[in-house]
Amino acid sequence: MTALTAPHQRHRVGRAVTGTGYHLFSGTLALAFLVPIVWVTLNSFKTTREANQSPPTWIPQEWSLENYSKLADYGSGIGVYVWNSLVLSLLVVAGTVVVTVLAGYGFARYKFRGKSLLFGATLLILMVPYATILIPLFMVMSWLGLTNTIIGLALVQIMFHLPFGVFLMRNSFESIPKELEEAALVDGCGTLQAFWHISLPLVTPGIVTVALFGFIASWNEFLAPLIFLSGENSYTLPIMLVNLSSGQYGEVDYGALQAGVVIAIVPVLLLYLFLQRYYVSGLVNGALRG
Known part of the structure; x- marks a missing residue:
């Protein structure tokens, strides 16, 4: 029984390692695409002064719809x-x-x-x-x-x-x-x-x-x-x-x-x-x- 179960256990461990590596890589890749979207979304709710300041802030200090109201009047x-x-x-x-x-x-x-x-x-x-x-x-x-x-x-x-x-x-x-x-x-x-x-x-x-x-x-x-x-x-x-x-x-x-x-x-x-x-x-x- 031991001789039969050892290869099976190694196979299961190998599959677990492969699966973990796959999910880590996929999660990292998804995060790399998600971070810019989150960043842009948060910046859109900042005031004009805060959105243009340097260094930038992650979380808006003051939540505002000022930028969206500007778009309503921009051009047409x-x-x-x-x-x-x-x-x-x-x-x-x-x-x-x-x-x-x-x-x-x-x-x-x-x-x-x-x-x-x-x-x-x-x-x-x-x-x-x-x-x-x-x-x-x-x-x-x-x-x-x-x-x-x-x-x-x-x-x-x-x-x-x-x-x-x-x-x-x-x-x-x-x-x-x-x-x-x-x-x-x-x-x-x-x-x-x-x-x-x-x-x-x-x-x-x-x-x-x-x-x-x-x-x-x-x-x-x-x-x-x-x-x-x-x-x-x-x-x-x-x-x-x-x-x-x-x-x-x-x-x-x-x-x-x-x-x-x-x-x-x-x-x-x-x-x-x-x-x-x-x-x-x-x-x-x-x-x-x-």
């Missing part, structure tokens, strides 16, 4: 910039999900001439730095009369999200056995009904992943809005934060800036926490098949 008002970012993100999510779901289903279920070539050409877009084609896109959008509009900017953002989304959705649909749809067709469903009632619910994690990627990327995007938007009332939240950080005569109001950062963080953080279980499984399912 923080509400306008948040609304523009929200509308842009929702348009990008809606357009990206519709196109990538249909394209991914087509690549996964149908055979047609040039299928592999078309799919490869779609993925090649990922290799093109999007900043290099923003100026030609601006000229096209100007010709179409879509510059300085949220819709025009959303179309540009959707185009850049398509390659990854199509790749992920194709793999998600390919992970579903075709026999499920064939059984639905035998039972009297049409092709569209089988797609809607059978395949689509099973790729929900992939859809959520594409939507989450689109929302976060468009919410945080700075370069494209900087080029395509020129009116104060059409600016998004990242543009407002950069203008706020530059300040008048180079002076930076760190309290107001960090209050704006908190406002920018909250929607993305809540969305990720709410959808993270779909997000993780969607990435796994989309990466298993190539």
